[in-house]
């Protein structure tokens with residue numbers, strides 16, 4: 322070891338000791354049911370992991386913040402980190418493309434509005450919190466849910482400042498319970514968010530390295546046995562002189578995991594939900610012909626350094642890749658092989674999955690007409706005959722092989738119900754449009770894996786937590802890689818909001834940590 326490196330490592334240890342005494346006293350006390358009196362994490366780290374202490378020497382300079390994953394959570398984190406003063410910020414992305422699932426997303430974004438002039442300015446924030454807690458059950462962490470609702474509006478305004486042009490119409494996204502979703506109104510709203518975010522990230526000096534797959538977190542063990550994350554090892558997509566995968570270390574003061582969920586990893590999802598075998602496609606990759614980065618890499622890397630995983634068995638299935646054409650409730654009806662509506666189309670996803678599973682049939686028909694504005698998928702679905710057009714109800718019934726009389730009665734009843742605002746089939750108030758204007762669209766819809774609700778435990782500052790509710794120093798996470806925000810079921814539009822709010826928080830927290838460690842080091846080094 323050269324004297325310089327020796328000196329730096331000595332300083333690092335002094336800095337960490339100071340941090341342990343000061344900054345880290347911010348660790349949450351009672352959240353996640355932890356024993357706040359126990360400050361040792363050594364058992365967490367050694368039980369479930371094989372953390373590798375960082376090499377004596379670094380080939381490169383230290384990054385302030387390394388973000389793993391370039392979906393909306395990762396992009397928000399990188400931007401927020403730069404805005405909070407982190408100097409060197411890099412995003413590692415294993416694919417050749419920026420944007421993750423965000424770029425494919427329909428772009429429904431759930432927002433709670435604060436009304437300062439009203440008697441109860443925070444009523445809508447409380448309502449959104451209550452909606453999420455009802456859907457998420459015991460597994461949704463109230464403090465995370467409250468934060469998401471409270472900061473949703475400012476996150477949306479933050480994106481507007483980057484050029485996202487929100488359309489001022491609130492709608493009820495499929496899988497949500499109230500009309501609180503917004504989007505840009507374009508058929509590719511997710512693309513709009515990714516474009517604006519990636520432009521901003523690059524403009525303010527964050528780097529994006531594509532084809533760079535993080536394979537493990539680099540750690541150091543502290544004197545008390547706890548683990549600090551000090552960088553990321555990544556495979557660069559090529560091979561070295563000896564034909565081995567070309568690897569590089571990215572030493573960092575802080576690391577943000579934003580690697581998305583694990584829906585594309587059949588082995589991993591079957592570990593937690595055995596019935597979800599390879600016969601289930603995913604909404605991101607319905608024909609299994611695309612690359613889908615949602616393979617649980619970040620979850621496994623975090624687990625290897627002692628992170629707690631929560632809610633892993635809650636994997637959301639939705640109807641998406643087949644006959645469904647609309648992302649909002651009220652323009653489409655879903656009918657069974659008898660030609661009857663069998664489910665209220667607006668129920669939360671988990672409830673929907675349960676009802677459909679009870680029917681013993683994984684698929685059904687989705688029907689709409691020419692009145693409603695369709696998304697970008699219409700052309701493709703018509704081209705591939707996933708969706709077909711019919712000039713009359715008779716022609717449609719024939720194409721679906723259902724009794725004409727039953728289908729006509731179903732549609733007539735729906736049209737009458739939406740005019741009256743009450744769904745007589747299921748006994749709910751309903752808002753919708755009649756299905757009356759040809760051409761009619763119909764297609765067979767089935768279930769695809771859409772969203773993994775579980776992941777690494779975090780606190781309100783997006784710090785990754787161990788089973789004992791202690792933060793893993795230097796490690797932050799945001800977006801679908803985390804668990805506990807949505808509990809056992811995610812409502813429509815809440816995931817995008819989650820990536821904006823917690824991505825931003827993770828970036829800020831990581832920058833704060835990086836800046837503090839850098840300052841302490843400078844202070845310690847001063848004569």
Ligand SMILES: Cc1cc2nc3c(=O)[nH]c(=O)nc-3n(C[C@H](O)[C@H](O)[C@H](O)COP(=O)(O)OP(=O)(O)OC[C@H]3O[C@@H](n4cnc5c(N)ncnc54)[C@H](O)[C@@H]3O)c2cc1C
Nearest residue numbers: 390392394415421422428429535581614800801814816817
């Ligand atoms: C078709 C579709 C429509 C959707 N519509 C909506 C909607 O309207 N509203 C809503 O709220 N939600 C929607 N969702 C869900 C939402 O899009 C996702 O939950 C959200 O985009 C996840 O964002 P993320 O940044 O956490 O992860 P992702 O977007 O999955 O990004 C993770 C990134 O990390 C990369 N990565 C993974 N592992 C590594 C590694 N080891 N090294 C480097 N990089 C890695 C991946 O390649 C990926 O680019 C939709 C999802 C799909 C698939």
